[in-house]
Amino acid sequence: MEKDPLKIGIIGLGTVGLGVIDFLTKNIETITLRAGREIRISGICAKRKNKKRKIDLSKLKWISDPLALSNDDETDVIVELIGGEDGTAKSIIEKALLNNKHVVTANKALIAHHGHYLALLAEEQQVSLSFEAAVAGGIPIVKILRESLSGNEVSRVYGVINGTCNYILTQMENDQQDYSKIFKQAQDLGFVEKDPSLDVGGIDSAHKISILASLAFGSRINFDNVLIKGIENISLLDIKNANAMGYRIKLLGLANKSKAGISQEVEPCLVPRESLFGKLDGGTNMVMVEGNFVEQTHYIGPGAGAGPTASSIISDLIDIARGNISTTFGQKASQLKISHHVTEEFISSFYLRFLLTDKPGTLAQLAGILGKYTISINRMRQLHHQDENAPVLIVTHPTKKTLLKSAIDEISKLEICKSEPVYIKIEDL
Ligand code: HSE
Numbered sequence: 001m002e003k004d005p006l007k008i009g010i011i012g013l014g015t016v017g018l019g020v021i022d023f024l025t026k027n028i029e030t031i032t033l034r035a036g037r038e039i040r041i042s043g044i045c046a047k048r049k050n051k052k053r054k055i056d057l058s059k060l061k062w063i064s065d066p067l068a069l070s071n072d073d074e075t076d077v078i079v080e081l082i083g084g085e086d087g088t089a090k091s092i093i094e095k096a097l098l099n100n101k102h103v104v105t106a107n108k109a110l111i112a113h114h115g116h117y118l119a120l121l122a123e124e125q126q127v128s129l130s131f132e133a134a135v136a137g138g139i140p141i142v143k144i145l146r147e148s149l150s151g152n153e154v155s156r157v158y159g160v161i162n163g164t165c166n167y168i169l170t171q172m173e174n175d176q177q178d179y180s181k182i183f184k185q186a187q188d189l190g191f192v193e194k195d196p197s198l199d200v201g202g203i204d205s206a207h208k209i210s211i212l213a214s215l216a217f218g219s220r221i222n223f224d225n226v227l228i229k230g231i232e233n234i235s236l237l238d239i240k241n242a243n244a245m246g247y248r249i250k251l252l253g254l255a256n257k258s259k260a261g262i263s264q265e266v267e268p269c270l271v272p273r274e275s276l277f278g279k280l281d282g283g284t285n286m287v288m289v290e291g292n293f294v295e296q297t298h299y300i301g302p303g304a305g306a307g308p309t310a311s312s313i314i315s316d317l318i319d320i321a322r323g324n325i326s327t328t329f330g331q332k333a334s335q336l337k338i339s340h341h342v343t344e345e346f347i348s349s350f351y352l353r354f355l356l357t358d359k360p361g362t363l364a365q366l367a368g369i370l371g372k373y374t375i376s377i378n379r380m381r382q383l384h385h386q387d388e389n390a391p392v393l394i395v396t397h398p399t400k401k402t403l404l405k406s407a408i409d410e411i412s413k414l415e416i417c418k419s420e421p422v423y424i425k426i427e428d429l
Contacts, residue, residue: 003037006317008077008079009072009077037321080096098121130316137305146215152292156257173243218337284302348426349397350425353393
């Protein structure tokens with residue numbers, strides 16, 4: 001006997017929402033075959049009905065109250081695409097789960113903040129809460145961690161997971177232009193989120209790395225413990241210096257698990273130009289996963305955009321249509337461990353840039369403070385003078401970030417130090 005269609009309600013008709021409708025329309029045959037039944041839109045909802053849109057929506061049922069869809073008996077799945085960590089999106093999802101409806105969302109902020117609570121609710125109601133589209137757009141990294149690598153002890157998951165930042169850093173280098181100019185260019189192209197700090201302040205990457213850490217380590221999601229540094233202070237000078245030393249600057253999200261606990265960070269890093277990360281240009285994302293049996297694996301693809309994001313949403317819908325209802329984070333939510341979070345325990349080399357007075361004894365003072373914190377210098381170079389002052393570049397041997405920060409704090413207070421010192425971690429990936 002033919003199975004009933006899976007009826008979905010789509011809330012939010014921006015780029016991604018329209019992308020889902022377009023995808024469902026154009027690939028209907030493939031989707032129906034793979035899902036084993038039709039996936040049919042039971043209702044659509046957005047803020048403004050009369051907005052001019054690229055797709056004809058006249059044949060679809062318009063619902064003006066988003067919560068009404070969550071209560072609608074004719075809808076099996078709510079596809080939430082309005083975004084925001086609280087407010088309407090959260091109410092819609094809670095209501096849908098309580099009404100035994102599956103939920104598919106691209107909302108990384110909401111999952112990062114409320115993922116554990118919502119996962120408990122979904123499991124209690126025996127429905128699916130799926131969010132493949134929330135991390136790295138078209139790369140199926142949620143499924144990879146939840147299913148394909150699920151038997152491994154994962155020690156590390158890291159990547160370039162914000163396309164906007166990667167675009168900005170790439171263009172600064174290509175055009176040899178300052179951050180502010182390229183940021184404006186990215187904004188004009190519509191790449192930057194409405195609140196730019198989500199992208200350039202590293203918060204979007206932090207949402208995503210906290211989700212990946214939970215999936216990878218079987219730990220309870222903990223966004224609050226992600227150390228976040230964005231790309232707003234990356235200068236063209238540092239990009240040029242990094243290039244001259246064979247590196248490029250990338251915004252990385254990094255999650256590590258060791259005996260001491262879990263660390264989560266988002267920060268701009270120097271990566272070798274010839275590494276996979278070093279070759280990653282524009283809006284492309286890449287995620288690396290290190291598991292104890294699989295070893296190192298990597299995944300590259302488009303991190304945003306209508307098609308790639310819709311592709312992830314459709315795959316979640318096909319899973320639900322097939323009856324594949326997975327646990328939200330790859331194991332029972334009640335069994336996700338509250339992990340001990342460690343900060344800055346891992347050691348790495350650093351790129352340092354100082355502007356120093358050009359007087360006898362200056363370097364001795366600098367080296368003295370680095371030495372006091374057991375930081376050893378690997379490479380050092382003094383560049384052309386800027387007026388009376390000399391820019392000095394240093395690459396350290398591996399050290400703890402806590403020690404490095406203390407040394408930098410002390411150096412920045414010295415008379416010889418003429419501008420805020422710059423320090424950027426080097427990840428020899
Ligand atoms: N602002 C995000 C990015 C969109 O630039 O990657 C996709 O999550």
